Amino acid sequence: MTTLAAVRPSRLRELYEDFHRWPEVAFQERRTTAVIADELRGRGLQVSTSDTVTGLVATLENGPGPVVGLRADIDALPIAEQTGVPYASTTGAMHACGHDVHITSLIGTIDRLLAVRDRWSGTVVAIFQPAEEVGSGARAQLASGIFDDHPTPHIVLGQHASGALAPGTVGSRPAVLQAAADTWQITLRGDGGHAAGPHKTVDLVVLAASMILRLQTIVSREVPPNETAVVSVGTIHAGTVSNILPDELTFTVNARSFTEEVRSLIERSVRRIVVAEAQASGLQAEPEFEHTVHFPLNVNDVAAFETVRSALETEFGEHGFTVVDPVTGSEDFGEYGTSFGVPSVYWYFGTGLAEEVASRVPVPNGHSPWYAPDPDVAIDVGVRAFTSVALAALNSVVPPVRQNGGGR
Template structure:
């Protein structure tokens, strides 16, 4: 059986994971990580291409007639200062795309994703007698900017390499380690980000009447935005509006000329997405006019990820394989989540189904205790400076899940 080879490579994969975790790289800067993954993939006999869609890495393994199955992992990190206290914790600092020096951490588990895909690719390559078809291994950059998948597609991913009949992917989550979480149909929300600049007229803090205060303008915008979900979106619809960045000025006694806001929205339906986007623009422009702004606000929509749909029929097939391998007691149904992923771009680009699942990375007893105490939200989750999955059984479970899912779609 393919999985039997895992024991021989488990420590090597753990070392790879620790290396990736200790040396994170921001989106669009993942050069060391990409080179490391390409180097780890080649010994298994894959045709390897680098710099696909920026720093993306693609591996192809042809093994006779049969379907082409795509396995995908992302590998970029976040501007977060790690607080896990682990011996392999990141101390990396880097310059982000806006020129700011920031701490860097694998706070979303993409290092675990990448290590698991290397493991699965290795096991499948070493057991070619048990399957037939083609494996397309895709390491995707810049997921945190919701653009890496689109960049790879635009760079000819499906014209330069075999076109898959299915896209398979997974995400580590604050679930009990060793467990698989699944959903069918709409699984993860669409995400859109807008950057807003409000224009005032600066002056001395002692004479606000001689100025147009963009800080007050921005504060009113932030407050008013909270009414969109509360009063404009139906209670039966999911939507989230978050102002994650607000910056203005350099000194307490100086009223600045401008204020900037970074706003993110999540939605689960296209009509809700459109409603929220239009409401944000309306509120920003109206508050700017009400505050006598010296010019119209700048509104720039940037990062965008579509609603992620795990194809129901394909999910059922994959889930059946998971249930047989892991046992029904380790399979957990999950509701749709408000986080987002751009993996759906791949399948949508060529009209093939996507199957996406979660797997756990936290000590099971800790999770079950939190559930019993209704304190699940207090557990370190993705994007937290305290989030770092247990290496085992998380690593083995992630490798096994990718292998089992691939074999469910390859010819045997």
């Protein structure tokens, strides 16, 4: 089954607790970036940071061969932690999605690759990405020029901690793994008025309620029944006191889709419904739309997926790997493969839960203030998964002949 010894997590556990205790939200990960950079420079890697964006890129060279990109996201969420673990957040933000595990697992993977240099040849490009949670961190990092002094990967690999998979198991699927995601902020403007005289104005709250209810028919009545999609309204803001009808209201619509056709259908439908409801209510000002979030589909390259699957099944056993269903959660990991023009593959690994939250009902999962993985299980599985797949890629990927390459 396993080809790698169990990870001894003492130093990695210390790093994990440090990252967990000092989380930083999207594009604010300055301390996190500095700690990672110090750790990797101390291991002899070439490290590049950017003046324009947080995060870093580091290269480990070990002779001729393929260039394998390994990516970990580093940002936290604006959530107040409720886990009660002794290393709980001190910043008011929280690593409620396991990114602290991702960072630690990639550093641990670098350690393992350094320890088994005789088992591989090539180059590893470690990508520590900012701002995954807002969907624009990968694009910002790619545009910053931070990759200019590093070789362009021939394949990019990534992983995510999961509370849904059994501890010590892994899972993924070929082709589409995660949905595309879009968020639109919609602003309605009117004259406002007295709550005692609603007939003298357009009540934006009632109008928004009609829009929100009608938006729920997009999935049930417009998306084909054999397709999967989600449309949710996550925020609504208006008004100051109960006896004033507001003159401005904003709400946000979040959509998930698995094809570009459905994605376009949803956007057209959102705009049509909002505009039509506004006209039906007699609103004079046109509704304003701002497309604030845009996550791409996360698509696993089918051929490269088989290499990843084989490595994970060798490491965790045939029954330790699950072919999962497509996930409606979203990731911007795919931006790297698209930008470099190379295959990318992404998978999940089961972490279990920390003792402090293990008995909580319902079971805490990502983006919950009570989410806390079992650190020792998470680090062990994360390092073994990343290392086994990295070694498989380093020993099997054939570098393509490039006419024009990015980086050096």
